[in-house]
Structure formats: C-alpha cells, structure tokens
Amino acid sequence: MKRKILAGMMASLMIVAMLAGCGQSEEVPEQVVEEVALPTPQPIPEPTPTPEPEGFAIIEEREVVDGKMQSYLTGEWKEESVVTRRPIAVMIPNNTPAMPQYGLSKASIIYEAPVEGRITRLMVVVEDFDDLDRIGPVRSSRDYFVYQAMGYQAIYCNWGLARPYVEELINRDTVQNISAAVEGIYKPAHEAFDRVKREGYATEFTGYLFIDGMLEAAERLGYEWEYDDAYVPPFTFAAEGVVAQDNYTDAETATTIYPGGKEGNKGGYGAYNPYFEYNEAENVYYRFQEGQPQIDEIDGSQLAVSNVVLQYCHGEVRDDHDYLAFGVHGEGDAIVFTGGKVIKGKWMRYDGDATPAKFFDENGEEIIFNQGKTWVCNIWEEYGEFVEYN
Secondary structure: OOOHHHHHHHHHHHHHHHHHHHHHHOOOHHHHHHHOOOOOOEEEEEEEOOOOOOOOEEEOOOEEEEEEEEOOOOEEEEEHHOOOOEEEEEEEEOOOHHOOOOOOHHEEEEEEEHHHHEEEEEEEEEEEOOOOOEEOOOOOOOOHHHEEEEEOEEEEEEEOOOOOOOOOHHOOOOOEEEEOOOOOOOOOHHHEEOOOOOOOOOHHHHHHEEHHHHHHHHHHHOOOEOOOOOOOOOOOOEEEOOOHHHHOOOOEEOOOOOOOOOOOOOOOOOOOOOEEEOOOOOOEEEEEEEEEOOOOOOOOOEEOOOOEEEEEEEEEEEEOOOEEEEOOOEEEEEEEEEOOOEEEEEEEEEOOOOOOOEEEOOOOEEEEEOOOOOOEEEHHHHHHOOOOOO
C-alpha cells in the first residue's frame, strides 16, 4: 500500500514538473517576443531654422587688389598710396567775386557752412592731389571748419587772419596745419602759397595753395601722412555693383535740394542761392549757384556729387562783426540725399576731435551712401525751417 502511495506521489511530482517546464517554455518564446517588441526609436529631426534676411551689401574690410584699394572718403577704387594717405582740407571762398574756383572737382568731400555776411565758405577735402598743380583761391579759417577737418584727420590749409577765434585752436599740436604767414599763425608755411594773376579779381581772391610747396612744407614741419590707429572713416558705402537707394525703397524722393530755401539767404545759408539737382541717369547731384551751374575752372565741368548731406548744427552770432559759431560735436538732426532718396535721421559725434560725425537713420542704423563724392551742408539749426526739397 505504501509503495502504491509513494508511486502515486512520484507520478504526481513528475506531472507537476512537466507542467512547470511547459509553462516556462511558453512564457518567452521567440515568437511572442517579436510580437510585443517596441519599434526601434528614430532620432527626432532638428527643426530647419528660418534663414535670416541678408543685409544690404556694404564695403567693410578694405583689401588691396592690383595695387588699388577702395577709398575711405568715396568708396571708389584708387591707388593704395592715395587712399591710405591723409587728405588735405583747403579753405575756399564761395562768393561770386571769387568764382570760378580751381580744383574743386578733385575733392572727395566738400564741406559748406555759413560765415559772416550770410555767405557760405567751402572746405574741400582732397586725397587725390598728385596730378593737381594748385587749388584755390584760398581764404581764412573758422574754428568749426578746423574741427571738421580734424575729424577727417586732414592736414588743414588756409590763408587769412587767425584772430580772434582761431588762433589758439589752429596752433595746437593736434592740428597739423599749413597756413600762410599771417597774424596769429605761429608756424607759417610760406613755400606753399603764391598769387595767380586774375584780371578783374580783387587781390584777396588771387591766393592759391600750390601742391609742390604744400608737400615741401609738410616735410619741413614733420607732418605724418598716414592715418593713425584711431582713424574712423566718415561714411558707410554701398558695395560694388549695388546702389544705396535700393536699401531705401520706402523713403520719399526728391530731385531738388535748397539748403537755404528757394529764395535763398533765409537762415544764413548762402546769399547766392545755392541748390542741387538730381540727375537720375547719372545718379549724381549737380550743384548750382545764382541759377547757374557751379563749375571748376580747370576744365569748365559742373560740380557734381553722389551724396548731399544736411547736417543741422546749433549756431550763434559771436560779436558785432557777425562772426559765427557752430556746434559740430554732440548730435543733431540730419538728412541724407542719395540716389534720389531722402533719408532722415541724426548725426552723432561723441568720440572726440579726431573722429568724424556719423549719420544714422530713424531706426538707429548707419545710413548707407552711394560710392562717390559727398557734399556736406552745415545747416544753421535755428533756421532749419527754411530748408526746402522736392
């Protein structure tokens, strides 16, 4: 009986073991694993970034190509020796008894501002003077012209009385000047100036700066011709093959500019009614005075520039001789005309005498100029309402 019970128990245990073995083999058969396995994780693709709009093409870093480089003053390709050399800034009378002037078409920048008598005077900034024999006639300085010349790091040239408001400034070590031997000039450059006979002209309009003599004077006075490390170019220019007006498609247009109003001499800007007319085909602004083209005596060509700037400056009358003062540091309103467009904004100059005013649009972006020459008109801020353009 015991044997039968033991045999039955052994049989039961074998059956349980067999069942248990079968249960284990069915829990993880290869076929079941395949059915419940998760899909292989795939990498989540990175979102495609929205491309940033490309900025308008401008001249940035200059490079030398075949001995030439783009000018800091015009953006145009010129000999490297020309564009890396400091320019000269020459004082030129702009009243009818002095005209026509000689050599103005060689200027990269022409700066114009009122002087006593409500006429304007010019300061021409010239880097390309190697083929120029002389320039003039040359007249006396005003301190606001000197400060502007310092901003271009130009060698400043003038012929005329330095007193009472220029003497201290022009004789500073920081102002490298080539000045005729007159009262108030401590280091005259007699070799740089001479008179040219002009039938019918007063003597004051016969004095010229001669380039050979100017170079001799600069060497004798120990002036350096290279820009220093702090040099700041005055303008930002459109790159090769593009025009600045394409960056200002929404700006208003104007083809005629009257710095002193159509009637002239309102607000002290020119008793001789200066104005500019835009030529769309040539993309330049032609200069007129007294209803006539303003020309260069060299070849009779009319003065023309690629950009016209109205720089509004606070002005004051200094004395009963009507000598003027203008604030050319700090900031003020500005209007830049280029390619027929009118770009309103501000000028700013806070980095000292050796840096120029920079020009910004109403969004605070630096204004882009067309390559070529620029005419800067110093507008007497208190009479700015008389400026007209259409």
